[in-house]
């Protein structure tokens with residue numbers, strides 16, 4: 001099978017009906033970037049910048065950050081890379097910040113993490129902004145903020161970048177050719193204010209890992225709960241379908257970057273509700289490209305509409321049956 005996927009490397013993922021689906025990969029380390037050429041993914045839809053912070057025993061200095069981001073952009077060779085600003089705190093504690101976190105957090109996933117932490121630790125956000133802006137000189141920089149709960153958080157984070165950009169401009173340093181800002185949708189509350197949020201964004205990526213744990217109030221790290229909810233449950237799929245509808249009429253790229261998108265039946269369901277961009281684990285790129293080439297969007301859209309209006313007793317079984325009938 002691996003050989004078959006290697007053959008798909010240079011094949012663009014068009015559906016049977018001729019729609020191009022964007023299949024990107026998730027990454028977090030310099031070494032992950034070799035998978036881009038190996039899989040033929042369309043780019044990096046989620047670069048988890050916190051990995052560098054997590055493997056380091058001290059706060060990574062600006063020059064180290066800049067070097068990593070430059071290397072990543074070089075390795076991408078012109079394909080887009082979406083850098084997510086740090087998502088540390090919560091279960092991703094780092095020694096040089098953990099005393100603060102231990103003090104604050106009884107429920108780390110709901111706690112002082114990601115943008116919430118970065119906006120208060122202004123030095124952290126500033127140094128990351130400067131590093132990203134410098135690393136992308138002369139190129140396109142895509143920046144994505146994690147755990148945005150309300151639009152003002154997006155504005156405040158972007159302001160940090162604007163200030164650093166001003167500073168670089170005054171110093172007559174080379175600037176990125178274009179800067180595109182986006183947000184992750186992983187806090188359910190944000191879905192209720194899309195009309196206010198979306199005019200500010202160029203792209204949005206749905207983080208179904210966190211979104212699911214928040215929707216079901218079920219800790220994603222607790223194995224006792226792993227069987228208790230399903231990504232293919234009507235609650236999740238209806239929620240996501242509503243988000244897709246909420247983005248209509250707005251000029252933004254909407255993607256899903258949670259693990260869900262790398263699984264066959266889940267990817268099928270996502271395309272059935274209108275998702276056209278996925279960012280997934282590199283090992284899934286081949287299998288998902290293969291899936292894309294077998295499907296007809298009108299067919300899966302009609303099937304999903306029926307199932308969401310009136311859910312079958314077992315959505316997973318229904319999708320599996322639907323796929324096997326069509327030899328997908």
Ligand code: PEP
Pocket residue numbers: 046048087186206207208209210211257258259
């Ligand atoms: C997510 O929450 O779905 C996501 C992609 O981000 P992470 O897994 O890094 O929290």
Ligand code: MG
Pocket residue numbers: 146186207209210
């Ligand atoms: Mg997340």
